[in-house]
Amino acid sequence: MAVLLRPPRRSCSRITALLVRSACVLFLVVVCAASAARRDVVEGNNDTSHHPLTNSSAHKKKPFPVLSFNYDHVRKPFEISLWILLALLMKLGFHIIPTVSTVVPESCLLIFVGLLVGGIIKAIGEEAPILDSKLFFLYLLPPIILDAGYFLPIRAFTENMGTILVFAVVGTLWNAFFIGGMMYGVCQIEGAKLADVDLLSCLLFGSIISAVDPVAVLAVFEEIHINELLHILVFGESLLNDAVTVVLYHLFKEFSHAGTVTVVDAVLGVVCFLVVSLGGVLVGAIYGLLGAFTSRFTSHTRVIEPLFVFLYSYMAYLSAEVFHLSGIMSLIACGVMMRPYVEANISHKSYTTIKYFLKMWSSVSETLIFIFLGVSTVAGPHAWNWTFVVSTVVLCLVSRVLGVIGLTFIINKFRIVKLTKKDQFIVAYGGLRGAIAFSLGFLLTNSEMKQLFLTAIITVIFFTVFVQGMTIRPLVELLAVKRKKENKGSINEEIHTQFLDHLLTGIECICGHYGHHHWKDKLNRFNKAYVKKWLIAGERSTEPQLISFYNKMEMKQAMMLVESGSAAKLPTIVSSVSMQNIQPRGPARRRAIPSISKSREEEIRKILRNNQQKTRQRLRSYSRHDLMLDPFEDLSEVRFRKQRVEMERRMSHYLTVPANRQETPQVRKVCFEPEHQVYTYDDSDSTRGPRSSPPDAVSLLSESPQRPSRRGDGELRAKDEQEELKLSRCLSDPGPKKEEEGDG
């Protein structure tokens, strides 16, 4: 705790101190509550024992209790809420301290806090809550998996499906048998006092410890932002190896009671694996389709749309667990299946709700898991055996490295984009173990071996999370591994992605073999022709992907404009290119500056100066109502300003007299009004493209006070001149381009 109190800035130390103090207060409350509960029970007993006595005698009137204490009533929800609150306060605290959170991954810090809390509780002498397997598998794990599955990048996942499956299935099997076998060998060593651990128990242990954990991988890889390929390889493997783990675990558990394994059992094991994985996927897909179908009809009850997504997914998980199928795979399949159709059907707000709720729940779950892991470490009975633990850690690393290298060698023969040595290293190094291994170990029947196993599992988890988790970020930077590129949502990239898909499908047809792209294309066409009609409401079922992408992008840009508009800032226009620059022009482009005599110019200026006074009053009536009706009020205002900006830039080009040329237009109030008689412009220039027009004339009304004055004394005169110049520019301006209205 002293470490937490020593950050450099005073304010941070104050906030941290405050947080730590509040945390201590919370602890004390918990402890008091726990002991109060005991007291309450005792008092209750006393009351009941006295009651028959008082009843028999005359009713003595007791004074009305103004304030009473009844903790038992709310005990369970109170404690749960308190724990969650504590966990989140800790999480909050870490992000306030800047230095620690950049070096140490969050999962490490949370485990550390859990250790502290566990230590405190044990020191007080209370019973610490442990990571109950039921709690973990039914309540804490599903949100994380659903969050991962719902937002799984489908394209990357399906392109690398073969690789991921090989790593998940073959890799996990290799790990399990290698570790199990070698541990058995280690146990036979004289002097290790492990002679009573038989082969099947070792294999059971191997199967528990071999699986890469999705929670830990997510927690660590989220923070290092490596490229999509590596992320999806490790993460996909951690998800898909659940089926293997489930089967191996149950298999060895059954056999360790029976004692022997026959060939029939092995064959049944393989069959079981297929049933578990495919069955899980099937259950998930059914629920996913049901969810998508339901969402088709929710247009009148938008408020409960997110609930359907959550409940169908959770039901998929529970239904799979009923049959001992792989719940994780079922949950992933449900999310993947549901998402494209649900997103086409639900409102934007529901989409946001789903996104944030999933992120919130998974964040809370993750935090609680790591803290409980720390608490359970302190609480549980341990049986430390140096040989066993150290050899477990070493063997885990060795088997992981060997497995990855061996499998990559085989996989690279079938991949177009081969995995380099750097990729292999990251994949091997990212094989973290986590809470699933712990919970599986916890489910074992109580025995001396269980404690031995649990100790080793916890040590491996700590080692991978702390050592590998902390060092992976500097290693990634050291090896210069490609990082995740920012997804700018470029319409060009989307166009070319689609173009490339069709191109490659076509080339495959010409080449004469049915490859990857051919089947994908067939699936897409099937999807479009039949499935979408059933599952998507209304006319969106026939909307091509390019159009929905474009609409989404427009929506995003509109949102961005609204947000920046409400902050009274101009949107950051990166370049000054606008629609006018790319519209095709007529063959002859003539500058529409008429050559007029000086006296005429003077006359025109006088007219304009007079007009200026009149149009000032007309500003209000033209400021907003002439623009098209927009759902976002601020959006129109900002677009208005944007048009003004462009107008200014165009006008500044037609300088007839050299003057202060401003880089950024400072005029605040410009309005457009249709006064055609001011203009003498070439008719040929007016046909420039089909756009709706804002009113044609421009009048300046007030200058912004912040204009940078380059000359000191003649400033006022310069201002006046500038105004006139701008007005005269209006004269020579051939007319504003017809601006295009935004498509929705």
Next chain:
Amino acid sequence: MGALQSLPGQPQYADLAEKTGFSYDQIGVLHKRFNQLSHNEETLRRDHFNDIPDLACNPIRSQIIEAFFDRRNFRQNGEGTVDEIGFEQFLVVMSHFKPPSLHITDDQREKIRKEKLRFIFNMHDTDNDGTITLEEYRHVVEELLSLSETLEKNTAKSIADAAMLEVASISMGHMEPDEFYEGITFEHFLKLLAEFEIESRMNIRFLKMDTTTLCK
């Protein structure tokens, strides 16, 4: 690979293999396919491509077929189109889709990237003037959306316009109000798709086994 009547001898293959980078097996398979498509004639014409039934439901079919007859893709710095192609040109066009091998230098990777992007650029630039104008780009988007039933011309146009605006913004940065962005040149195209990783995406797995008898 059985004995085929019109199979050229090994020396000819060696020449082709060196030019295009395919292996002998792959060239053999592709030659078989060539003969199948051209009905054992010496050259392929456009109507031979139209006979492929699977290609009929591809929205950019005509552009793909045109790419085979475009001299710019024959790697001989030619221009214009031809009406029929021989096996060598067929192979050269196909070689644009070969995946890069594992151990290549960065320069070679860059060269391969440029080649593949050049192929796509040529597909877009139909009038062969070295730039993709707004009209041509609009045509590309319209073709992509041509299979959807509810095609609105305006939507296709606005997508193409937005895309063009993006290219102009990325390439030119700052433009005066009356400057006109002529079209996407090849350099701008390269800049636009700099992060697209085309060398790993624009690839076909060319088999060494003969599966042409399975497909039409």
